[in-house]
Amino acid sequence: MNNKEHTFEVKDTKPVSVKSKYATDTRNVLRQPNPPLPPFTKGGRGRLMLFALCSLLLLGCASVKEYTEPKEPSEGQIVLFLKGTEKPSTNITFELTAVKIMADDGTYKDIVSDPIRVNSITIAGRQLLLSEKYLPEGNYKKLQLAVKEASIKRKDRTATLALPAEGIVLDIDLTIKRDQSAPLFLNWNADASVEDVYLFRPVFSITGQVPELGSLLVYVTNENSNNVSVINRQTGDVVATILVGKKPRGVAAGTLRERPRIYVSNSGSDSISVIDPTLNKIDVEIPIRFGKQPEGIAAARVSANKELIFVTNYGSDNVSVIDAATYQEMEKINVGRGPIAVAVDPPAETQSRARFLSFEDINLLRDYGDRFFNVYVANRNSREVSVIKMDRRESRAVEVINLSVEWSPLTITVDSQRGKIYVGNYDYDGLSVIDVLQIIRGNTAGAVSSITNVGTSVVGILADPDLDRIYLLREITGEILIIRPFGEALIPQRPTMVMSPVIDRIPVGNSPRSLVLDPEGRTIYVVNRGSNTVSVINKTTKRREKVIPVGKKPYGIAMFPF
DSSP: OOGGGSOOOOOOOSOOOOOOHHHHHHHHHHHSOOOOOOOOOSSHHHHHHHHHHHHHHHHHHHHHHHHHSOOOOOEEEEEEEEEEOSSOSSEEEEEEEEEEEEETTSOEEEEEOSOEEEETTTTBTOEEEEEEEEEESEEEEEEEEEEEEEEEEETTEEEEOBOOTTOEEEEEEEEEOTTOEEEEEEEEEGGGSEETTTEEOOEEEEEEOOOOOGGGEEEEEETTTTEEEEEETTTTEEEEEEEOSSSEEEEEEOSOSSSOOEEEEETTTTEEEEEETTTTEEEEEEEOSSOSSEEEEEEEEEETTEEEEEEEETTTTEEEEEETTTTEEEEEEEOSSSEEEEEEOOOHHHHTTOSSSOHHHHHHHHHHHHHEEEEEEEETTTTEEEEEEEETTTTEEEEEEEEEOSSOEEEEEEETTTTEEEEEETTSSOEEEEEHHHHHTTOGGGSEEEEOOSOSOEEEEEEETTTTEEEEEETTTTEEEEEOOOOTTTSTTOSEEOSOOEEEEEEOSSSEEEEEEOTTSSEEEEEETTTTEEEEEETTTTEEEEEEEOSSSEEEEEOOOO
């Protein structure tokens, strides 16, 4: 990239030499001037010099010890699930008080220590997340389950079940690898778990992670678990977990069928984890050198075989551009304050099929898209959306336009069928609407309008042209608002819509954070940050069909659009 061709600042592009902090400390000490030593006497100055000399020696010894001290054993992560049979005929309840896992050397480690009450009817066909625990890498051979009490309900009577004297021990074959997650799935057959009428002897089948078809998978980032939950859309179960960087937040699916990838932004470790969906393993970890606290992430198809990754760096007010083929950070683009969400124009051929635009508008979008595409960044702390104009042929930014919106823009999405960008403003009850066609024509002053009376705390937006709807996810009320976009004749020169556009509401979980619509356009998946779950919503019936447990403080969600 030739930095002289445009005005965007690129820093730290020279190769970085990584040095030990101990070498740095030594260099700094050696460069300090050596002052004259005071005479060694029995007076105060002598005692002071002796104290200083001893301190220096002690500090030096401590540094050497720290440098040569052996590292802690490498660790990976175990994630333990329990699932009941679909339609059990037996109503059994038991209290699981602890679970221990045995390593090859015979030592046991606790992986569940808080009591969990389990009922066969309640978990019928559902998963429970029992534990997420870091363990030293190695092989593990047994699970030991401690059960305090068990009971069975027959008609209107409840009877206490006897517990096996030898306890409950399950044979497993689990390998924990460094910096990887190993899920373990226990399937409980309640109907086969009672012997001799009143003896509770639970029957479990045990499976590990198996390869899945990538097009059927949903990826959810869990910020406080440092992992990604992988959900099979057909079964509605978590089928894998992937250990990534620290505090994973944003997640995006790649756009290339020939080389599909999932991209995860790790806010706590300033990196991007690249997941190979064919193996559900980390392909590479990309350090972010041009920014801090990566948050939002999006992938854009630049050509038939080229893809760019755009990452909003919340802590440094810029966007990193990464080449998905080389995994190199190409440039840094300065935007507004607190960039938190990002969206990109779809491929030009998608815009050419817009149902709500005139032929003139479609031709304008197609001509523009042949050479350029836009990246849209919601800047939470400056009430702006930055529109980055990218040159498709040269894969570089040529212009940045900042458009004023309302308070705390937190989420953004593209409605390619209408040529609109929708921006959710967390602290304002209006949805900002940006007209892409006006931006292309250079009319930035008239590009922004708003739809009011949609409520505050909007954290997610989906455009659904099939049903002519927009879905707004509200955090505080824990619900999806369904609104109908107004026709073109109603929005233009009027900056504000007065009437309420809300036509329905769908309750979801606690403190929802993000949502996504499946490629078939039938099901909405909602991440509930406050309840550590994902709600599965049938958009036609507007009802919740399933609740899926994931990791701690889930944040982002993505799936492949094909």
